[in-house]
Amino acid sequence: MSAPAAARFVGTSVRRVEDDRILSGRGRYIDDIRLPRMLHGVFLRSSIPHGRLTGVDLDAARGLDGVVAIITAAELEGVAHPLSTRPDVPDVARPVFTVLASDRVRHVGDPIALILAETRHQAEDARDAIVVDYEPLETVASIEQAEDPARPSLFDDTDSNLLYTEATDYGDPDGAFAGARVVRASFAPARVAHVPMECRGGVADHHPGTGELVYYATTQSPHALKLGLSGVLSQPAEKLRVITPDVGGAFGQKAMLNREDIVVCAASKLAGRPVKWVEDRIENMTAATHARSETVEIAAAIDDDGAILALDVNLKIDVGAYPALPFPPSFLGPIVRTMVTGPYRIEHLRWANTVFQTNKASYGTYRGPWAIESLVREVLIDRIAYELGLDPVEVRRRNLVRMDEQPRKMATGPTLEGVMALETLERASELIDQDSFRREQADARAQGKLLGLGFATYIEPAPGPPDFMSSVGMQLPDERAVARLEIDGHLTVITAQAPHGQSHETTLAQVAASEFGVPLEHVRVVHGDTQQTPFSIIGTGGSRAATMASGAALHATRAVKDKVLEMAGNMLEISPGDLEIVDAVVMPKGDAERGIPLAQIAMAAYFMGVEGEDDGLRSTAIYHQPPGGWSGGTHACIVEVDPQTGVVEIKRYVVVEDCGELIHPAIVEGQIRGGIAQGIGIALLENALYDEEANFLAGTFMDYLVPTSMEIPTIEIEHLHSEPLAEVNYRGVGEGGTIAAPPVIVNAVADALGGASIGVVPMTPEYVLALVDEAGI
Amino acid sequence: MSVQVSLTVNGVERSAAVEERRTLADFLREELGLTGTHLGCEHGICGSCTVIVDGVSARSCLMLAVQADGAEVTTIEGLLEGGELGVLQQACRDSHAFQCGYCTPGFLMTATELLSENPNPTESEVREAISGNLCRCTGYESIVQAILLAAERGA
DSSP: OOGGGGGSSSSSSOOTTTTHHHTTTTTOOOOGGGOOTTTEEEEEEESSSSSSEEEEOOOHHHHHHHHEEEEEEHTTTTSSSOOOOTSSSBOOOOOOOOOOSSEOSSSSOOOOEEESSSHHHHHHHHHHHHEEEEEEEEOOOOOOHHHOTTTSSSSSSSSSSSSEEEEESOOOOHHHHTEEEEEEEOOHHHHHOOOOOSSSEEEEEEEEETTOEEEEOOOOHHHHHHHHHHHTTTTOOOEEEEEEOOOOOTTTEEEEEOHHHHHHHHHHHHHHOOOOOEEHHHHOOOOOEEEOOOEEEEEEEEEETTOEEEEEEEEEEESSSOOOOTOOTTTTTHHHHHHTTTTTTTEEEEEEEEEESSSSBOOOSSSSSSTTHHHHHHHHHHHHHHHHHHHOHHHHHBBBBOOOSSSEEETTSEOOOOOOOOHHHHHHHHTHHHHHHHHHHHHHHTOOEEEEEEEEEEEEEEEEEHHHHHHHHHOOEEEEEEEEEEESSSSEESSSSSOSOOOOHHHHHHHHHHHHOOOOOEEEEEETTTSSSOOOOSOOOOIIIIIIIIIHHHHHHHHHHHHHHHHHHHHSSSOGGGGEEETTTEEEETOOGGGGEEHHHHHHHHHOOOEEEEESEEEEEOOOOOOEEEEEEEEEEEEEEEEETTTTEEEEEEEEEESSSSSSHHHHHHHHHHHHHHHHHHHHHHHOOBTTOOOOOSSTTTTOOOOTTSSOOOOEEEEOOOOOOOOOBBOTTTTTHHHHHHHHHHHHHHHHTSSSSOOOOOOOHHHHHHHHHHTOO | EEHHHHHHHHTEEEEEEETOOHHHHHHHIIIOOTTTTTOOSSSSSSSSTTEETTTTEEEEETOOOGGTOOOOOGGGGGGBBTTTTHHHHHHHHHOOSSSSSSSSHHHHHHHHHHHHEEEEEEEEHHHHTTTTTTTSSSHHHHHHHHHHHHHHOOO
């Protein structure tokens, strides 16, 4: 018996639909859009971290060639409403701020004005001719300074720089800690930047005649952006359309309602002409979002066998000067809280979280936003192993929830089901061959070489089980997709995703073509246009697409297929259940002779109409989150630490993971490798550094080190597959690499240094040399 | 101040009056409409804007259009062979080399230079050759494999 038609494309690394245009230089990114009458906008930004704006002298700039208008906070009054965190978010301080800085600047890069000119050069010349007078204010440059009541509050309407406090117990942490052995760790990762290779930008086209506003935007969340713009600009939703062209990476940074987006749209309204804004790299590094700006203290109550009885976690987050709307400052902590016990049998948790504002760029969700939980937990587990003289693998083995214990509720609420954490640990340990490594390590040590081995085990909600978001305290809608039979029998699938490198034009076509029984080239995936795509408040984010968008595309396609089979059944006088579609021909099963081409059925449907339908053959599906929903695995890596230079070299990197069935193996592995590359950057290189007075020191790629092909090793990947819990058995893998790489490298470096206590990333050569000294090597 | 420049771009002679301060990248993208060349940092590190000038790779964000007067310039659009993807481009497609596509033109031009100088590079030679190009999506392995595949196919 031949394989069912449905298996034809799924599971195969077919050619990516995106590649023909991308590889030939015919992608269309934001800066490639050029509209008639278009103006160029350039932002004037604060050069100081904190101060009163006492004067902005625009006279010289206004007189320069090509300058059409300069938009400041005054011009936006009545056009763009002031901003704040949504009123329905509980327990959070919500200072109100203007879209452009009006009387006060709060971080280097705070936008003050938008200069509109006929060319970008002219706009930049004018920006440089503006004279700004500031009266500097005392700065808040760190969490410690934000906690200091002597420092000024950033806003007149907040009493202090503390925005949010939460303390929650799960189980009985007091009981568990009473009399137990306690192991502690603390961590202060550096701020990092997302660094999509394409910076942010937008082209706003407000039509003075119709009142319609079209905004072409580098966004991963077009509907959320539309919703935000509509509210802030009082722009009726039916006259507002957000379109995403090709987007050159985002990693969470392009999920925001940027203040710049609002200004650019308002400027188009005010000027009556299209306005383009494309930020440069220094702006992106300085004024777009940063992440991982956190400190955490963690303690584990353990027994003498290394069983982890309870965790005590205190997380402090520095969200910068302004909330990265639409996300409230309280967004991140509850996800970290929910995830921190991970795939382990930890029954009690004491949780505390505080969130502070500082004179820095906004904190934005970044690939695996909650990753600090895996970092501190996995580093702590190695600390427990050293403390007890146990193998770190053995400590994990004793604490991981086994398959035969699942389904099982995490202490924090979500259900663990189908989680192969232990199996991935065993397999990674096998692949890395720990026994041989330990011999090699000892031999190397005898020659003065420092080798180290680390492990990290994690899970990611991708998209998580149905009880995940309620445990976090949020609600997420189901995912929608539309499938439409075209007049030639081809299929259009309209997704709510807004891909920017994830290859959904390929993967969703694979799912739909396999289901429908047509060649891959007969399916086109449409995305990123709020006038066509179904609503989603997320778009692409949270590793949801593999399950949710695939599920929605599958069901929408299936519904269209059912209608097609019904029509064909009538034409052939045969039960639809006895029909199949093979290579775009509807036929009685196995009887190609009697087949009718899909095109013929589609043509009939369009011309004759379909009973009960008003619009040819189309269907909208709403896909609900299935059980399971976890991806995860174990990473293992071997490093060599050079005791003379402090440089860490990754010698071997192994991933064993389970993300369900692979739609497209090469795309899955590209997500894993790309995520790990960002994690390696966090572990060893990247630091969005501010000085003690909140001056930003990492505005260029000479200051901010993005990993190159020389730092990222070959990454070995093996996939395990748990038993499917639902028909749609594809799960996301976007975030795991970035989550697991920092702890696995920290653990490997610590191992190379005989169990060094590491509490900082990036582990720069300077920092590593200090560790080498400390270890007495 | 404008200066008249004449150069050959992807085999076609072009001439235009350009502002002295106009970069080659802006000239290619805005005057010639060759938007395949991308700007990722405009300070010479990320390599997205790499083009070939007289056989040698150059950062078109750090080069003025007037400096290219009389030169032969190749951009990503010039890698097509008879309107189809060239050997290197096909190898990138077959190796699933890229994701978002933004850094892609720079890598393709850097690899074109590498393969013209060293038709059979080792993996470490490929890694070194592309170490001046940043990609934030892939972790580079797929790009390295694609260039090795292109070499195998005689790009």
